[in-house]
Every structure is written in structure tokens, then in C-alpha cells.
Amino acid sequence: MDNLTHSMTAAVAAKFVRKKNLAAGAEPYSQRAIFWLLVASVNFPDLDVVMLIFGDPILTIKTHRWVTHSLIGIPFFAVIPAAVFYRFSSIKDFRFLWLTAQLGILLHICCDLVTPYGTQLFAPFSVERFTLGSMFIIDLYFSFGLMTLLLLGRLDARRRNIWRKAALAYFVGFIVLTFTLKQYADARVHGVMRAKKIAYTKISTLPQPLRIFRWVALVQTETGVRRAFFSLFDGELEFEDLRHTRDPVATAALKHQNAQWYMSFAHHPLIHSYKQGADKVIEIYDLQFSPPPWLVKAIASRRPRPPFTLQLIFSNDGQLKHSAFNE
Numbered sequence: 001m002d003n004l005t006h007s008m009t010a011a012v013a014a015k016f017v018r019k020k021n022l023a024a025g026a027e028p029y030s031q032r033a034i035f036w037l038l039v040a041s042v043n044f045p046d047l048d049v050v051m052l053i054f055g056d057p058i059l060t061i062k063t064h065r066w067v068t069h070s071l072i073g074i075p076f077f078a079v080i081p082a083a084v085f086y087r088f089s090s091i092k093d094f095r096f097l098w099l100t101a102q103l104g105i106l107l108h109i110c111c112d113l114v115t116p117y118g119t120q121l122f123a124p125f126s127v128e129r130f131t132l133g134s135m136f137i138i139d140l141y142f143s144f145g146l147m148t149l150l151l152l153g154r155l156d157a158r159r160r161n162i163w164r165k166a167a168l169a170y171f172v173g174f175i176v177l178t179f180t181l182k183q184y185a186d187a188r189v190h191g192v193m194r195a196k197k198i199a200y201t202k203i204s205t206l207p208q209p210l211r212i213f214r215w216v217a218l219v220q221t222e223t224g225v226r227r228a229f230f231s232l233f234d235g236e237l238e239f240e241d242l243r244h245t246r247d248p249v250a251t252a253a254l255k256h257q258n259a260q261w262y263m264s265f266a267h268h269p270l271i272h273s274y275k276q277g278a279d280k281v282i283e284i285y286d287l288q289f290s291p292p293p294w295l296v297k298a299i300a301s302r303r304p305r306p307p308f309t310l311q312l313i314f315s316n317d318g319q320l321k322h323s324a325f326n327e
Contacts, residue, residue, distance in 0.1 A: 001111045002138050003043050008146040009107050010038035012171055015099060015153070015164040019091055033089035034100060041081045043102025045069045045112075057325045058258060061265065061308070063125075068111050070123040078102040114175060115289055116206045118267070134182040135175070136207045142174050178212060184232060189217040192237050198226070204267060208292050218268040218287050225270050225287050245273040245282065253282040253312045258323055262310045278316045287307040 014035040044066040051060045061147025067073045078101035078290030085101075086094050112119045115137045135142065147284055149170055185205035202220040208229070217237065219226040224243040244250070250271055253259050263269055266286035273282050285306045307324060313322040 001115055001135075002143070003046060005143045005146070006042045006046075006108055006111060007039050007173060008143065008150060010042040010104055011035065012164075013042075013103060013107060013149055014038045014147065014166045016168070017095070017103070018295055019096060030091055033085060033091050034107070037081060037085045037089070037097060037100055038107075040084075040170060041078065041101040042108045044077060044081055044101075044105055045108045053263060061325075062261075065117065065119045065129070066123045067120075069119045069121070070258070071106075071121050072123070072125070074102050074105050074109075078105055099231075114178070116267075120202050131208055132179060132182070134178040136209050137211070138209065138250065139178075139207075140210060141212060141242070145170050146175065171250075177221060178207065181212065181215075181232060182207070185215045187215070188232075188237065189219065189228075192239075193219060200226075204247060204288060207276070208290055209295060214292075216292065225268050227287060229292055242270055242287070244271040249273065249280050249314050249318060250282055252314070252318060252320075253284075256320065256323065258310060258325070259284060259312065262325075266308075267313045276313070279321065280314045282314065283309055283311045284312075 005044055016296070017032065017034050019030045033304045045065075048063055048066060048068045053065045054060070067262045068077060075098075078098055080101075081104070082094060082097040082101045085097050085292070086092065089097075091097060096162050109119060109121070113130060114132045115120075116131055116133040117137065118131040120127055122128070146167060149163055150169035153167065156163060182205060189203055195201065198221065200217070200219045200221050204218045204219070205215050208214040208216060213232045215230060215232065217226075217228045217230065217239070218240070224233045224241065225240040226241050228237045228239040230237050250273060254263070254271070262284050266284070266288075268287040269284055270287055271282065271284050273280060275290070283305075286308055287306075289308050307326065309326040311322075311324045311326065312320060315321050322323070
């Protein structure tokens with residue numbers, strides 16, 4: 001989820017966190033400190049972007065949503081923002097600051113969990129990425145809804161408490177709604193697979209950007225991926241059958257260390273090949289990151305390469321010449 005939306009979830013939480021037993025007149029300063037502590041804490045996990053300085057895109061992906069997004073790391077990482085605010089804010093109760101910082105980091109992890117990318121909840125002891133996959137990483141309906149209710153609460157002092165509660169209800173209600181829509185989308189796709197007696201290893205239904213009722217179904221099979229873009233109101237689902245490249249060069253590519261890592265990283269990998277002069281290019285990409293056709297038509301004249309694509313280039317005699325990863 002984007003950092004602006006993370007910050008707005010912190011703003012909602014700040015309306016309901018209070019520090020008791022304050023000195024007379026300290027309440028406004030205390031609430032301001034709680035607000036900024038939650039904003040700092042809710043964005044703290046994204047400090048994993050510092051891995052970009054090493055210039056290794058695969059290392060960056062491996063460590064994205066890693067220990068800073070782990071449930072195990074919450075009490076340890078919360079010490080940092082708590083210590084900063086203990087030193088510079090008016091609140092001198094470290095335990096309260098520490099618990100509040102933990103709330104902020106937990107909010108971040110929960111909001112990332114609903115997006116399809118996946119979060120390593122038990123890092124560093126497990127690299128498994130968990131996801132509910134019920135919301136797109138940037139959901140303008142969610143973000144602008146929260147922003148509107150927070151602004152109304154700031155501008156309408158007389159009904160401020162009502163707007164605060166409305167913001168919390170919208171936050172919880174939207175997540176419940178999108179999760180319910182995902183369950184319905186899942187049920188439809190599973191039903192189609194059962195009816196057509198198609199064997200599969202994994203099924204995902206993922207929300208599309210800007211359209212909460214439009215989804216993509218990805219069905220991993222032994223031969224490739226079956227994909228369908230659909231609305232929850234459509235009658236029948238039409239799947240395209242996308243096949244893996246199966247030849248000696250593709251087989252050799254899959255033995256490469258980076259290819260083995262990528263096949264474990266990707267939720268729905270597809271192996272594709274094409275000729276580039278005398279060379280043969282093997283590309284492996286995760287279809288969950290492929291843009292929908294309507295978005296491609298809106299922003300590009302030709303279909304762009306999906307993000308998170310691993311490319312291996314082989315010479316005419318089957319020797320690996322180059323390997324690259326596109327973030």
C-alpha cells in the first residue's frame with residue numbers, strides 16, 4: 001500500500017489513542033505527539049528501501065517486506081521511533097510510546113497484507129509471503145474515502161467525533177467488503193475449474209486498479225497459466241491458455257540460480273522465449289504483475305514488459321551470455 005494511505009490509517013488510529021494522567025494543559029501537545037508517532041511508525045517498515053543502495057535488484061526484492069514487515073520484528077523495531085519521541089516529545093512514558101509505535105507498525109503490516117504482492121510475516125525464520133490479495137496496492141476509493149472523512153472531521157468541529165467514527169467504520173468496512181468480493185471471485189473461478197475438470201496447482205483472483213468489481217483470475221497448471229479478466233457481474237468467464245516455452249534452452253535457463261529463486265518468488269510464473277538476432281531470450285515473469293489490457297491501451301501504444309521480469313540471453317550455441325532482472 002502507498003505511504004500516503006498508510007499515513008491516513010495512522011491518522012484514523014490517532015483519533016482513538018489517548019494518554020491518561022497528563023499534566024494540566026498537556027493534552028493538545030500529547031495528541032499531536034501521538035499522531036506523529038503513529039505516522040512515523042506506520043511508515044517505518046518501508047525503510048527497507050535502503051537496500052536500493054547496493055544496486056542489486058534481486059537483493060532488493062528478496063529483502064522487500066522482509067524483517068521490517070515481520071510480526072516477529074514489531075517489538076524490536078518499535079523501540080526506534082519510541083526512543084526518538086521519548087527524547088523529543090512531551091510524553092515521557094516510554095512503555096506507552098513503545099506500545100503506540102507497535103500499533104503503527106502493525107497497521108502497516110495489516111494494510112500490506114491485503115495487497116497481492118505478499119508480506120514475509122515470519123521473517124527472518126521464513127521467506128514465505130502471505131497475502132489476502134483483496135485490494136490493489138493503490139486503491140483510490142479507499143484512500144480518498146479516508147481522506148474525505150478525515151478532512152470533514154477536521155473542518156466540522158461540532159460533529160468531529162461522528163466523522164472520526166465514520167472514518168474508522170469506512171476503514172474496516174472497505175477491507176471487509178473487498179475481502180468478501182474476493183471470496184466471491186474465488187468461488188466463481190474454482191467453480192469453472194471444477195466444471196471443466198482442469199487440473200491446477202494454484203488459483204489466485206486479484207483486484208484490478210481503479211475498478212473494485214473487475215478482477216483477474218490466474219490458474220497455474222503444469223503447462224502454464226490460464227488467465228481471465230472479468231467483472232463480478234459477468235456471466236461466463238473466458239480464459240486464455242498461456243503456455244510455458246518447453247525446449248532445451250528453457251530447460252537450461254531454469255537451472256540458473258536466479259531462475260530457481262524467481263520460480264520460488266513468483267506466484268504465477270510464465271516462461272516465454274523469443275529470438276533476438278542470433279540469440280535466444282528466455283523471460284520469466286509473474287503474471288500477477290501484468291497490467292490489464294484496458295490499462296495498456298490507455299497508457300501505451302505497445303504492451304510493456306511486466307515488472308519483475310527475469311531475462312536470460314543465450315547464444316546460438318546454448319551458452320548463457322547475460323542475465324538481467326527488471327524491477
